[in-house]
Structures are given as C-alpha cells and as structure tokens.
Amino acid sequence: MTRSLGGAELATSIRNDASVAAAALSEIGVRPKLAVVQATDDESTAWYVRSIASAAKRTGILCDIVDLGAAASTEQIRSTLVELGHDPDVHGIILQTPLPDGTDLDALREAINPAKDVDGANPVSLGRLVARQPAFAPATAQAVIALLDHHGISPHGRTAAVVGRSTVVGSPVAHLLVQRNATVTVCHRHTTDLAAGTRDADILVVAVGIPGLITADHVADGAVVIDVGTTATADGQLLGDVDAVAVDGRAGALTPVPGGVGPVTTALLLNHTVDAAGTQYAQTRSESVLAGFRSSV
Amino acid sequence: MTRSLGGAELATSIRNDASVAAAALSEIGVRPKLAVVQATDDESTAWYVRSIASAAKRTGILCDIVDLGAAASTEQIRSTLVELGHDPDVHGIILQTPLPDGTDLDALREAINPAKDVDGANPVSLGRLVARQPAFAPATAQAVIALLDHHGISPHGRTAAVVGRSTVVGSPVAHLLVQRNATVTVCHRHTTDLAAGTRDADILVVAVGIPGLITADHVADGAVVIDVGTTATADGQLLGDVDAVAVDGRAGALTPVPGGVGPVTTALLLNHTVDAAGTQYAQTRSESVLAGFRSSV
Numbered sequence: 001m002t003r004s005l006g007g008a009e010l011a012t013s014i015r016n017d018a019s020v021a022a023a024a025l026s027e028i029g030v031r032p033k034l035a036v037v038q039a040t041d042d043e044s045t046a047w048y049v050r051s052i053a054s055a056a057k058r059t060g061i062l063c064d065i066v067d068l069g070a071a072a073s074t075e076q077i078r079s080t081l082v083e084l085g086h087d088p089d090v091h092g093i094i095l096q097t098p099l100p101d102g103t104d105l106d107a108l109r110e111a112i113n114p115a116k117d118v119d120g121a122n123p124v125s126l127g128r129l130v131a132r133q134p135a136f137a138p139a140t141a142q143a144v145i146a147l148l149d150h151h152g153i154s155p156h157g158r159t160a161a162v163v164g165r166s167t168v169v170g171s172p173v174a175h176l177l178v179q180r181n182a183t184v185t186v187c188h189r190h191t192t193d194l195a196a197g198t199r200d201a202d203i204l205v206v207a208v209g210i211p212g213l214i215t216a217d218h219v220a221d222g223a224v225v226i227d228v229g230t231t232a233t234a235d236g237q238l239l240g241d242v243d244a245v246a247v248d249g250r251a252g253a254l255t256p257v258p259g260g261v262g263p264v265t266t267a268l269l270l271n272h273t274v275d276a277a278g279t280q281y282a283q284t285r286s287e288s289v290l291a292g293f294r295s296s297v
Numbered sequence: 298m299t300r301s302l303g304g305a306e307l308a309t310s311i312r313n314d315a316s317v318a319a320a321a322l323s324e325i326g327v328r329p330k331l332a333v334v335q336a337t338d339d340e341s342t343a344w345y346v347r348s349i350a351s352a353a354k355r356t357g358i359l360c361d362i363v364d365l366g367a368a369a370s371t372e373q374i375r376s377t378l379v380e381l382g383h384d385p386d387v388h389g390i391i392l393q394t395p396l397p398d399g400t401d402l403d404a405l406r407e408a409i410n411p412a413k414d415v416d417g418a419n420p421v422s423l424g425r426l427v428a429r430q431p432a433f434a435p436a437t438a439q440a441v442i443a444l445l446d447h448h449g450i451s452p453h454g455r456t457a458a459v460v461g462r463s464t465v466v467g468s469p470v471a472h473l474l475v476q477r478n479a480t481v482t483v484c485h486r487h488t489t490d491l492a493a494g495t496r497d498a499d500i501l502v503v504a505v506g507i508p509g510l511i512t513a514d515h516v517a518d519g520a521v522v523i524d525v526g527t528t529a530t531a532d533g534q535l536l537g538d539v540d541a542v543a544v545d546g547r548a549g550a551l552t553p554v555p556g557g558v559g560p561v562t563t564a565l566l567l568n569h570t571v572d573a574a575g576t577q578y579a580q581t582r583s584e585s586v587l588a589g590f591r592s593s594v
Contacts, residue, residue, distance in 0.1 A: 157489045
C-alpha cells in the first residue's frame with residue numbers, strides 16, 4: 001500500500017501559526033498585507049488568486065489583487081511592482097504568472113522588493129538561498145521540504161531525484177534538498193534516460209506539468225514521491241505528473257493532487273507575508289529608535 | 298590511454314582576447330583595473346594573488362592588491378569593498394579568501410558591487426546565474442565549462458556528477474551543467490555511497506580539496522574527469538582530488554593539476570574585468586549622452 005502524503009493538516013497548522021502571528025501584529029497596529037499582481041484573463045489563474053485572497057482573509061491578512069489586465073505592458077507591471085515595493089502598508093508581493101506575451105518576466109522579477117518577495121521570485125532571493133543566506137524560498141519548493149518534514153521523512157544521506165529544472169520549483173527544490181544533505185540528481189527534458197535518473201532515488205520530486213509522466217518504471221520500490229505537477233483539464237480537474245494508479249503499491253508514499261503540495265504552498269505564502277510584516281515593523285522601529293537617539297545626542 | 302585536458306592553451310587564448318579588448322579600451326581612455334582585497338598572511342594565498350596581478354599586468358590590466366592584513370575586521374573589509382564599488386577607476390573586485398577568523402564572509406560578499414563582481418561572489422550574481430540572467434559566473438565554475446567546450450566535449454544529454462556543493466564551485470558548476478542540458482547529480486560529504494553517485498557519469502567534476510579522493514572505482518570507463526581540487530602541500534606541491542595514477546587508462550580524459558582548471562580560472566577573471574570595464578564605460582557614456590540630451594531640451 002502506498003501511503004498518501006496529504007498536505008491539508010500541515011497547511012492548517014501553518015495557517016494557524018500565521019493567524020496567531022497576524023493577530024499579535026494587529027494588536028500593535030500592524031495589519032499584514034499581501035499584494036498579488038496579475039495581468040491575465042486566464043480563468044484558472046484568476047481562480048487561484050481568489051483562493052489565495054480568501055485564505056489570506058481567513059488568516060487575518062489583508063490581500064489586494066492588483067489586476068492590470070491582459071494587455072498590460074512590462075513598464076506598467078514594473079512601475080506597479082516598484083510602487084508596491086515602496087508602500088509601507090504592503091508587506092508581501094506576488095507577481096502571478098502567466099503574464100501577457102512579450103512582457104519581460106525576468107526584468108519584472110528583479111523589480112520585486114526582496115524584503116517583500118514572499119514567493120522568492122527575485123533572483124536576489126534565489127542567490128541568497130543558494131548562498132545559504134536568509135531569504136524567502138519559492139513557496140512551492142519550500143512546501144516540498146515542509147511536507148517531507150511533516151511526514152517525518154528526512155532527506156539526510158538519502159538519494160533524491162528532481163524532475164524539472166525551473167527557476168520557480170525544480171532548481172530551488174534541488175538546492176534545498178542538497179542543503180538538507182541529500183544526494184540530488186536533476187533531470188529535465190534533455191535527460192536521455194529519465195527512468196535511469198529516477199528509479200534509484202529514495203525521494204522523487206516531479207515538477208514538469210506533464211500528466212502521467214511518471215509511471216512504475218521511474219519509481220524505486222518504497223520511494224517517497226512528491227508530485228508538484230498541476231495541469232488543469234478542460235473539465236476543471238487538476239492532474240499531477242505522477243500516474244498514481246501505476247505507482248500504487250510500488251511507491252512507499254505519494255502526495256495527492258490536488259490536496260498535497262498545493263495547500264501547503266498557499267499556507268507558506270501567507271506565513272511569509274506575516275514574517276515579512278514582522279521584520280519590516282521591527283526594522284522601522286529600530287530605525288525610529290535610532291533616529292530618536294541621534295536627535296537626542 | 299587517458300587524454301590530458303590541459304588548460305594552458307585555452308588560458309592563453311582567453312588572455313589574448315582580453316589583451317586585445319584591454320588595448321582597445323585603453324585607446325579610448327579606459328584603463329581596465331582589477332582590485333584584489335586580501336586579509337591574510339597565508340603565503341600560498343599571497344603567492345596566488347601576486348600571480349593574478351602579474352597576469353593582469355601582462356594583459357594590460359591594472360591590478361591593485363589591497364592588503365588589509367590578517368587582523369582586519371569585517372567592518373574594515375566591508376568599507377574597503379564599498380569604496381572600491383564606488384571608485385569609477387576600478388572595474389573588477391575580487392575578495393580573496395581565506396579571511397581572518399570571525400569575519401562575516403557572507404555579509405562581505407554582498408558588499409561587492411554586482412557590476413564589478415568578476416568572480417561571481419555576491420549572491421546576487423549567483424541568483425542571476427540560476428535565473429539565467431546576465432551575471433559573472435564564479436570563474437572556477439565557468440572554467441570547468443570553458444575547458445569542456447575547448448576540448449569539444451558537450452554536456453548536452455550526458456550524465457554528469459559534481460562532487461562538492463560549495464557556493465563558489467560545486468553549486469554554480471552544477472547549475473551551469475544543468476543549463477547546458479546535462480543530467481546532473483550533486484554529491485557531497487553526506488553522500489552515503491559516493492562511487493554509486495559518480496561511477497555512471499559521463500562527466501565527473503570534483504571540487505572538494507581532498508587529495509586522491511577519486512579512484513578508479515568512482516570513474517566510469519571513458520568518463521571525462523575535471524579535477525578542480527588544489528591542495529597545497531608543505532613542500533610546495535599542488536595536489537588534485539583525483540588519484541591520476543589510479544584512474545589512468547580508465548578515465549577517457551582528465552585535467553592535470555596544476556595546469557588544468559587553474560590557469561583558465563585566472564584568465565577568465567581577467568576577461569571578466571575587461572568585460573566589466575567595457576560595460577561600465579558604455580553605461581557612463583549612455584548616461585552622459587542622456588544628460589546632454591536632457592540639458593539641451
């Protein structure tokens with residue numbers, strides 16, 4: 001029997017912690033606030049953003065959806081991000097993809113204030129992560145590690161394979177696993193023999209967006225499989241990258257889609273926002289104490 | 298017979314290109330200048346820094362060795378880095394390790410102006426590298442790729458193993474190999490079975506600093522082995538991480554130590570400095586043209 005590694009319980013626990021912290025901040029006059037910038041008329045994206053906003057609200061976090069429309073230019077999006085970066089009432093910023101064709105996503109990521117970069121999208125955050133400096137990790141990548149921790153699975157000294165090398169999931173999750181002392185193999189579209197790269201791994205993380213890519217041949221007996229893939233079908237279903245039926249009985253554990261990595265990711269975004277609000281408050285306080293000190297001497 | 302992948306020819310070619318570019322810049326009044334900040338009385342470090350300075354001079358690049366002494370504080374080093382970052386006559390900055398015990402290397406790396414970060418030490422450079430944005434890669438990591446290219450070895454679709462996960466070599470070299478479409482396994486001190494991680498790799502890169510760590514058991518028949526290790530012995534020898542005698546005949550190709558990755562690294566540092574000088578000049582020019590335009594309207 002393959003054990004199901006659900007994310008709901010962990011997500012609830014993270015949201016509860018965030019909720020307590022948000023309430024404590026509110027008492028001292030700080031109302032944590034998340035801004036989600038979107039520029040698409042894709043309905044499933046809009047649905048996802050609304051789900052973040054409603055989870056934020058339930059957690060005691062304000063959430064502004066800044067919808068720039070599907071015709072927004074790079075410059076419009078950039079100036080919005082810069083404004084939000086300067087707005088003292090905004091503590092977390094998410095730049096939601098997809099963006100309109102032709103916009104420069106790379107340049108826009110760099111316009112997110114790193115202190116508010118709660119989804120670790122700015123290369124500065126990524127670099128600090130790789131250099132083991134304090135930074136917000138991309139929430140999805142961190143959700144993978146949090147799920148392993150929650151279910152008592154340690155990567156230390158184990159082998160792990162990561163399928164997918166994206167800047168938002170594959171690359172950072174590989175880094176986090178290496179930092180947790182796993183021996184990590186990164187596979188991707190140019191991997192000549194995918195099964196050879198994955199079938200000996202104790203832990204297999206898949207983040208490519210190809211439903212059913214991973215079958216029993218790719219999975220070691222008893223392996224822990226984390227399915228990050230979410231492909232929306234025309235009839236509103238959400239499909240993972242792992243053929244759950246095929247790997248059942250072979251994998252030792254598997255995250256469900258939906259209900260695995262997804263809810264933990266959202267909870268971590270909220271948690272990061274509260275953290276960011278606390279850090280920004282502490283910084284403002286220490287600056288004003290310092291200014292008071294300077295003006296008194 | 299194992300083929301020797303020497304770096305001397307490539308290093309000469311890179312230095313020649315840098316030299317031509319430096320001469321062209323000098324003609325328009327820009328004299329490329331590298332500053333190396335050191336704070337140690339370690340003799341082998343001092344020797345290495347002097348070798349960079351003399352190579353720079355031969356290439357037409359000015360080189361200042363800023364020696365802060367083995368008792369320098371984090372704050373002293375930081376303020377030096379910040380000053381150099383603002384100095385319009387300095388185009389490249391290297392922060393040489395080791396630093397005095399107790400100094401905060403991580404904080405200091407972030408004090409290097411990214412535009413002058415010719416050894417890719419600032420996490421910002423690392424993040425831009427991972428996000429495939431323009432940035433200077435750590436010279437040693439780039440030297441590994443340059444050596445493969447020079448000897449006509451393509452990582453595309455091949456398997457590669459990287460032993461070592463440091464911020465300066467292992468992590469960036471793994472990224473560069475993934476970006477070149479290799480399937481990459483990262484091994485390190487917590488890897489339970491090192492030979493299992495390396496013995497199937499088409500390309501093996503070793504960067505740990507343990508002489509003779511890699512023996513025939515770790516190497517696939519015909520594999521390309523890049524030895525980044527350089528451990529200095531008491532009698533002035535330089536030892537690699539690979540037992541060259543043991544892998545001879547088994548490896549298809551092996552970089553010598555010394556004379557493999559090392560000279561290419563130094564040449565790339567000079568090349569980056571000339572690049573940085575050109576970019577900074579172009580930027581100053583376009584700013585002054587813009588200022589002239591603004592004042593004329």
